[in-house]
Amino acid sequence: MRMRSQRDPRRARSLRSAGERVAVLSDNDILGMLKDGSLRIDGFRESNLTPNGYDVTIEEIWVPSTDLRKKDGVVNVPARSWFVIGTKEYLVLPETIVGEIWIRTTWVRKGILSSFGRIDAGFNGNLTFSAYNASGDGVEVRIGDRFAQVVFEELRTPPAKAYKERSGNYQGQRGITLQPKRDQTN
Secondary structure, three states: OOOOOOOOHHHHHHHHHOOOOOOEOOHHHHHHHHHHOOOEEEOOOHHHEEOOEEEEEEEEEEEOOOOEEEOOOEEEEOOOEEEEEEEEEEEEOOOOEEEEEEEOHHHHOOOEEEOOOEEOOOOEEEEEEEEEEOOOOOEEEEOOOEEEEEEEEEOOOOOOOOHHHHOOOOOOOOOOOOOOHHHOOO
C-alpha cells in the first residue's frame, strides 16, 4: 500500500486526463517533492509547513525612511512607513510548479499591508517582499518570524518557455533585491 506522503505521478496524469484539476499541493505533496529533489527549499523547517503551503521567514529587513538594515534582532517599523523584507529560504521551483504568495494574517492584524503575486515556474532564489505599516503605531518585526505563506500549485502542462527564458529578471537572487538583474551594474 502506498503511503499518502509519496507522490504518484501516474495518478496526477490520470486525474488530468480524466478532466479533473490538480492544483494546490498538500503538505504531503511538498514533503514528497522535497524528498525526491524535484522541489528545493534551502533553509526548510518542517514546522513552517502548513496543510497547503510553506511559511517563509524573515532574514533581513530594510526600512528606507530610517536607512535601517538589519539581519538580526528586532526592527521597529515606524507608523506609515514602507519597508522591505528578504527571506531566509532560497526556493528552487521545477518548471511545472508555481508559488502563490499570501501575507500571514498575523501581520495584517497589526496593520501591515503587502501586495503579492505568483512565483513563476522554474524560479530560483530568495524572495523580496515590499510592505507598508499602515497603522498609527510602530510595529516590531523580528528576524526569523514567518511573514508569508507560499502555496505551491501544479501546472497542467510544462510551459513553452521557463522563467529564465522569458525574463529571468530575478533568477538566482540572494537577499533583498529591488532591481532586475539586467539593470544591476555590480
